[in-house]
Amino acid sequence: MGSEYLRDGRSPLPENEAVSRSMRSNKGRNTSPELMLRCALRALGHMGYRLNWKKVPGSPDICFVGKKVAIFVNGCFWHRCPKCDLPLPKTHMDYWSSKFERNMERDKSNEESLKAAGWTVITVWECEVKSSPKDVAEKISIILNH
Numbered sequence: 001m002g003s004e005y006l007r008d009g010r011s012p013l014p015e016n017e018a019v020s021r022s023m024r025s026n027k028g029r030n031t032s033p034e035l036m037l038r039c040a041l042r043a044l045g046h047m048g049y050r051l052n053w054k055k056v057p058g059s060p061d062i063c064f065v066g067k068k069v070a071i072f073v074n075g076c077f078w079h080r081c082p083k084c085d086l087p088l089p090k091t092h093m094d095y096w097s098s099k100f101e102r103n104m105e106r107d108k109s110n111e112e113s114l115k116a117a118g119w120t121v122i123t124v125w126e127c128e129v130k131s132s133p134k135d136v137a138e139k140i141s142i143i144l145n146h
């Protein structure tokens with residue numbers, strides 16, 4: 001699967017500016033949508049969460065351990081947000097489609113393992129958080145207060 005341009009194991013360089021922008025905005029921890037959401041949750045009095053808790057599948061971004069509520073803040077590009085439906089990069093198409101497929105499969109299997117262990121799994125998208133962190137936090141708050 002396109003291994004000829006992946007000798008060093010790194011992602012091929014994106015040519016499209018929109019793609020490289022979404023890649024930049026999605027790398028690593030403490031990406032901004034996650035910070036925005038944490039801030040909105042704190043404003044509603046929800047503190048005491050763990051970040052990237054490694055003791056459960058998928059190390060959810062925000063974990064309310066006592067309540068068994070796991071929140072994933074998904075980057076729209078990497079996790080293929082259905083609302084944004086961002087185009088695949090035009091080059092190295094096979095590399096990207098198999099990578100995205102693996103991401104989505106991993107998301108799904110993490111969610112299933114968490115649910116099987118009695119967790120409530122909440123997946124929110126970067127675009128939702130960016131457009132209104134307060135709305136997203138309020139929806140989560142209802143579940144946390146349940």
Ligand SMILES: [Zn+2]
Pocket residue numbers: 076081082083084085125126127128
């Ligand atoms: Zn999105």
